[in-house]
Amino acid sequence: MKTIKSTPLQEINRILNEILLINVRPSIKKSKNYIENCFENNNYLIGRFSDVNGNPQKAFKLLEEYDYHTAQHGIEVREMSMNLSKHMDKEFDENLLDAALLHDIGKAPLPKEVLYKEKFSGERLTKEEKRKIRTHPIMGESIGIIAKLHPSIVYAAAAHHDYKNGRGYPHINPKGIIEMLVTLYPDIYKESLDKQRIIGNTNLITLCNDMSLIGDASIISVADMICATIDPNRKEYQKKYTKSQLYNILLKRLKDGFYEKNTVRAYLRHEGKKDTLITKIFEIYGIK
Numbered sequence: 001m002k003t004i005k006s007t008p009l010q011e012i013n014r015i016l017n018e019i020l021l022i023n024v025r026p027s028i029k030k031s032k033n034y035i036e037n038c039f040e041n042n043n044y045l046i047g048r049f050s051d052v053n054g055n056p057q058k059a060f061k062l063l064e065e066y067d068y069h070t071a072q073h074g075i076e077v078r079e080m081s082m083n084l085s086k087h088m089d090k091e092f093d094e095n096l097l098d099a100a101l102l103h104d105i106g107k108a109p110l111p112k113e114v115l116y117k118e119k120f121s122g123e124r125l126t127k128e129e130k131r132k133i134r135t136h137p138i139m140g141e142s143i144g145i146i147a148k149l150h151p152s153i154v155y156a157a158a159a160h161h162d163y164k165n166g167r168g169y170p171h172i173n174p175k176g177i178i179e180m181l182v183t184l185y186p187d188i189y190k191e192s193l194d195k196q197r198i199i200g201n202t203n204l205i206t207l208c209n210d211m212s213l214i215g216d217a218s219i220i221s222v223a224d225m226i227c228a229t230i231d232p233n234r235k236e237y238q239k240k241y242t243k244s245q246l247y248n249i250l251l252k253r254l255k256d257g258f259y260e261k262n263t264v265r266a267y268l269r270h271e272g273k274k275d276t277l278i279t280k281i282f283e284i285y286g287i288k
């Protein structure tokens with residue numbers, strides 16, 4: 001029988017410390033103890049994630065085993081991300097799809113009674129419980145690193161609730177996370193590093209744009225919002241949204257700088273709207 005070593009937990013704590021060091025995220029600093037406890041209580045899970053060794057299918061199987069609903073949500077977000085990228089004339093990108101599938105992987109170590117309190121008991125989450133759920137991007141970032149998943153997946157897991165206008169959480173510092181990924185995954189980055197002649201910290205943002213990390217995370221974040229809003233499993237007490245209400249939310253958020261214009265345009269195209277109509281809709285909402 002395979003014995004569970006303490007190494008994965010020590011490793012995750014080391015990664016967590018690095019994440020906290022390179023990023024200025026006061027809210028996460030406050031939650032550090034909680035995150036550490038969650039990992040400690042799931043030492044076995046963390047050990048199994050360390051065996052994933054870069055294989056996204058293996059990571060998905062584990063997520064499905066631990067958290068079936070989050071895994072199903074991942075499948076929906078993957079499909080929506082694929083639809084959006086088709087309408088953005090983006091080349092087929094397996095990394096984007098894996099990142100969409102696994103974006104909420106950080107929910108795996110969270111206690112189910114908190115994660116599904118609203119869904120299954122109908123009771124509202126307390127402030128403290130909400131704060132706990134909001135740790136999932138950092139959990140996901142840590143798991144992604146220990147599972148040696150591709151940087152696109154790690155970045156999306158960390159940044160899918162961070163918006164272009166600075167709203168959201170946990171306030172990922174793209175330069176910081178890329179710096180860490182470059183150090184941790186020199187083999188994956190090697191080609192780009194050679195091409196860009198990256199020395200020290202220069203051009204890290206160019207590099208992450210090149211690898212479309214930020215672009216992919218923002219597609220996933222729109223797909224996530226769409227799937228969560230029109231989720232057929234919403235409970236009776238949760239507001240049910242019609243398609244036109246969803247358009248309204250998306251367009252208002254676009255105007256407020258949450259999303260990229262081409263991603264929202266892609267969704268409207270996916271819904272069968274012609275470009276001339278989309279231009280008119282953008283004008284009505286004052287979107288430049």
Ligand SMILES: [Fe+2]
Nearest residue numbers: 103104160161
């Ligand atoms: Fe999430």
Ligand SMILES: [Fe+2]
Nearest residue numbers: 073103104224
């Ligand atoms: Fe999600």
